Amino acid sequence: MxxxxxxxxxxxxxxxxxxxxxxxxxxxxxxxxxxxxxxxxxxxxxxxxxxxxxxxxNTLPRWRPSGPLEVLPPREARAPVAMTVASLPATVLLLPLLGFRLTALGLCLFLLLAVGRQPWWLSGVVALGCSFGIHYVFTALLGVVLPTGAIGI
Amino acid sequence: MESFGLLGMGLANALTPTNLLFALIGCTLGMLVGVLPGVGPTAGIAVLIPLTFKLDATGAIIMLAAIYYGAMYGGTITSVLLNTPGEAASVVTTFDGYQMARQGRGGVALGIAAIGSFIGGTIATFGLVLVAPPLARFALSFGPAEQFALLILGLSTLIGLTGRSVVTGMIMGLSGLMLGLVGLDPVTGAPRLTFGIPDLFDGVEFVTVVMGLFGFSEILINLEQPGPQDLRNEDLVAVAEPRGVGPLGRVDRARHWARFHARADPGHQLGDRVVPVVRGRAALHQAAARDRCDRRRGRAGDGQQLVHKCRADPAVHAWAAKLAGRSRSWRGRSSSTAWCRARCSFAAEVVWTIIASLYVGNVMLLIMNLPLLGLWVSVLKIRYPILMVLILIFSIVGSYSLSGSIFDVGVMFAFGVLGYFFKKLDLPMAPLVLALVLGPLIERALRTSLEISARQPGHLLHQPDRGDVAGPRRDRTARLGLPDAPVPTPGRRRRASRSLTDRLTACFRRSPYLRGTSLSRPQPRIRGGQSPIDPYSRSPRRP
The missing domain is CATH 1.10.287 (Helix Hairpins)
Structure with missing residues (x-):
């Protein structure tokens, strides 16, 4: 600790x-x-x-706290936490290239299938809703501009 | 009585169909946020801020306030049914609510909570109506030195109440102040801690930091816990009760009158809305022995969430811009007094509409909670990975849309990872966030105060004795029991007697850039010692 x-x-x-x-x-x-x-x-x-x-x-023995402190994730949770954290820089790098819709679609599919271990059909539906659905709500209904990629979507 | 008249005006505005719709949407989303596992009121509001981007100021703040108290009440449902408080204020509800639910009286417990919350909200709203005007009048007499003292008091109070040690709280608070330094200096325009990155010239966005520290870090924390959705389905206590019909059975009515009082405590309700959740936090520490509370402690209610969200909300900034735009047109066609009156009238309309909407939202929550209980319970069955993806996408949209910069998305992720470690190390994040909001205000108040006092730091301690900032203060000094300021020396008195504008004018004239121009030359003095073009002359000009 x-x-x-x-x-x-x-x-x-x-x-x-x-x-x-x-x-x-x-x-x-x-x-x-x-x-x-x-x-x-x-x-x-x-x-x-x-x-x-x-x-x-935290150095002098008189005041030094005792007891264990788990700063890093437990062993069984390291893989999902590491995959989630690793997906973040990838998202930031891909957003200007692929745009919001494709990046969000890829991110959602990765997190749902690899991290959350959800069925593929459910992952597909949720990923489509979270990428194209949210893009439609924010751009068409709320007027919020979201990033567009090099290929125009 | 004037307050009640203004409240009536606010009620008339709050009851317009548009504002009612915003309150309804806000309550529904807030309840959803409160009920869903892993999303607290702070993270919920941070994530949902983008929804208010296109709304007008009043509607946006009404919606955010409704999300806030909807989320606060939503935490009660999980407290009663799962023994898992969503935030600090709901901890007390678990003591009796969960036990009642285990006895098959979950519906009664939730009914008591709903009605108690309504009564408490009513008392709190009227308390706010009565207390707000005198407090506002008192605050108007504050100058920069008093503002600085008040801001430091608020920050140090929060530091003292949070965290495992005062030292860590102070470090986090000062780190928040340092984070507030990033950007252009408000006076000179010099870039500070920007490292040549243009995205940092406007500073670090508060909402981005909050989304990362509270929203995204929560995802990482929840990933460590195995299958939260399964846990909830197993633990879910039956709502259908064999005894008592409806939300509040006849037998239970008298028995739970005392609990109404506990829930309807106006201090508790007002505390949730206006000031830091001191009581809720104290209750949280009291209940920290419980395993579930411990698991949730990291995101337990940090004070003044609503105030900070409203301050940081782009909709509020939009309101300020709108106000500024209107004020320009008003200035053009009317006198300054009329402009001030119009501005005050507009601000009063917004403020009283929001206060009235608090009460309307209370009624709405009561109406929604009693019949729709089964619906909220079914929301608990949403799988966590789906929820995680939703939070993440909303955070990306929210951080990007603040300034249309992908850099902000990266900042949000970075603060998410930092927040994860802060939570694991039990480092308090509330002082950091509060300091980030208050940092620019504290710096401005301190610098203005030092400018006014001719660089005398003692001015901050003896400010009540000075009369050059905001009216007579000797009476207040005596009333507060403060010692009188020492008698100033002649030199200090001469320096202090020069107003800021005098000193600015003197600096302007001494400027090397103006050397040789007519502005740098002292103007010919005429009889009486006053310059004919001196705009700061206190005595009448002579022809």
Whole structure:
């Protein structure tokens, strides 16, 4: 448990220092008053300082928390979680190429068949509804523009 | 009495067929969201925001409010039938409701909850009507320093109430403030933390972050649990009760009067709608020993969801744009006083219509819940993979349609994965989200306050003694028991006596870009020491 929080603390220290470094490059004070770097300097410094406190809390034996903490998914759930997470960058990459309808169709079919292990006919119906059906509702009825792919759909 | 007159006007607006339809759709969707496993009110509203894109401001907020309280009530159904509260406020319902359902009196329990919710909603709405106007008058006297103090108070209160430690809460809150820094600086226009990406110039969209942190992360959390839909079908308690006919049997009527009071607690109802769900959260911690509550704890009610959704809703922004557009035309043809009056009138109409719609929605929920109970129970049988796909597609549509950028979809996914780990590590996400909303406001209030005070941070502590921002404050200082500010030194008094516009004018004249122009040259002074073109002169000009 403590190891996970130590890693998180180090991450927050780095984040705070990064924001501090970025903000230092901006003006701290101008003739009009506080500049664009004013708030960032204080926030970055505070986050880094608090993260150091958190790191100490999780490192010193006096305050170190005990007990197990499962940060990663359990063994039997790793495959579905990994497949779902992996499908996300693929969706972002395919959206401008294939458009919303085809990308959503592929994503739904993948998630329903591979992750959810649903029957193919049910997966097909739901995927069509979630891609072409939702596209129709949002574009034709609600007037929301959704991405169109290189092939025009 | 004036409030009740305005409430009457709001009721007349809320009862128009269009707004009634929006409330009905919102209640239905909200009930659906509340009943469905794995979708809480926060995630539900975040996912359904795109539905309101094309509506007018009033209709959009009515619909979002209806989704919110529909979802809050929908959680009661799962609490009674499955012993699984959908959000913190429903935890108390499980104590008696599930036991009654196990005895075959699930219908009675749900009837009690529905009627109790209606009574509580009625009291809360009228409480809001009575309390809102004096509170609004009080808030109008706030200057930047007071706003800064109030915003910090709200943020620190939430940090103190959430999470396993104050340090983690503070880190998450400050991280939210840092996230609010992304984009162009509101004063100078300098890009901050944008890394040269044009999509980040407008900052990180609040709705995108919420969809990821609450909606998508919930999918990943639920994927870890084996077959939630099967679990629910096994655990589903029969609604048809052998004793008592209808939602509230005669025998049970007197017995459950006390429970009406518990459910109809106006503090509880008002808390659900206006302020953070402190009581609900306390109840959640009380019930944390229960296995099911523990499983749900990660997405239990985070305060001020409704307020944040309404603030972040593009429909509200559309309302602001609409207001600004109208105001321009009003400015062109009328005096500023008339413009202010018209703007206030329009805003009052919207606000009181929304308040009235809260009550209309309550009645609607009561009407919908009693006869349609069987329908909501059957909704529980939807398979989770189908639900997961629906949530995902709605999240993609919602995040994309905010600014028409696929980059936002990626941001949503990234925050979804982050939210998953935050939930696993028990890091509170509510401070982060609240800080993201309040961040720009806090920064603006702080910077304005420092500008006004000539860079004196002590101004924030002694602001009530100053009279140059928002009227006389010494009385209020005395009333609140605050110490008087120290007597300022002559130099500080001279600096403080210069208004912001004076200092801006001085900076403008000293600017190197204007060197050599007529604007940079001091104007010839005439008798009396006043410049003839000085627009900030306090004494009358002389010819």
């Amino acid at each position: 403590a190891r996970a929080y130590q890693i998180v603390s180090v991450g927050f220290v780095l984040l705070g220092l990064f924001v501090l470094w970025q903000s230092i490059q901006l003006r701290y004070f101008s003739r009009l008053g506080p500049g664009p770097g004013f708030f960032g300097v204080w926030l970055g410094g505070l986050v880094a300082a608090l993260a150091v406190i958190l790191l100490l809390q």
